[in-house]
Amino acid sequence: MKKKIILPAIMIIAAAALLFTACNKKTSYPTPVKATLYDSLGGTAMVSDPAHPGTMIEKGRLGIRNVVDSTIFVIAADSRINGHFTVLLSEVTAGNLSGFTELSDNLTTFVAVATGAKSYTYTGLSMTDAHNPATNPRMHNKATSADFDAFVSDLVTGANKNKLPANLINSVGKLVETLRSQVVQM
C-alpha cells in the first residue's frame, strides 16, 4: 500500500525538478532583426545599376526607382493631374531632363527612407513645402483630395508595370495614405 503512494510521488517530484532545471537554463537566442518594408522591396543587397553601368545600387532602391520612374511617366500622360507638373513637363519637352532626374532621385530617396532604408538621407523639401506653390514654384496649383486619389491610382499602375506583388503595393499604398493631409492643402 505504501509503495503505491511513494512511487507516483517520486515521479512527480522528479518531473518537477526536471521542469525547474529546464526552465532555469539560460538559452541565448540571437536578437531578432525586424524586417522592414524596404527589405521586402529588395533591401540592401547590392546589384548592378542598369542605368549606370559599372556602378552598384541597393536592390530595394533600384526597385523603388523603377516604380517611381514608371509612375512619373504615367502621371505625365494623366490629364487628371499632369497640369500640376507644367514646369517639369515643359522642361522634358524641351529635352532638359535635369528636373526629372532630380524629382526621380528625391522621390526614390523619400520612399526608400520612409520604408526603412538606412543608407540614404532625404534632403528634399518637406511634404508640406513640396506641395505648396508658394514654397515650391515647380508645383502648379495646390492638389485636391481627388488629385491625391489620381496620384495613388497612377502609383498603382506604375507598380503593376514593374510587377510589384499586390501585398507590397498595398503596404506602399497605406504608407502614402498617411501623407494625404500634408500633400492636400485645400
Ligand code: HEM
Ligand atoms: C503621398 C503622395 C506624394 C508623395 C510622397 C510626393 C512626394 C514628392 C516629392 C519627394 C517631391 C520632390 C520634392 C523636392 O523636389 O524637394 C514632390 C514634388 C512634387 N509633387 Fe509630390 N508627392 C505626392 C503626391 C503628390 C500629388 C497628389 C501631386 C499632385 C497631383 C504632387 C505633385 C508634385 C509636384 C508638381 C512636384 C514638383 C515636381 C517637380 O519637381 O517638377 N505630388 N512630391
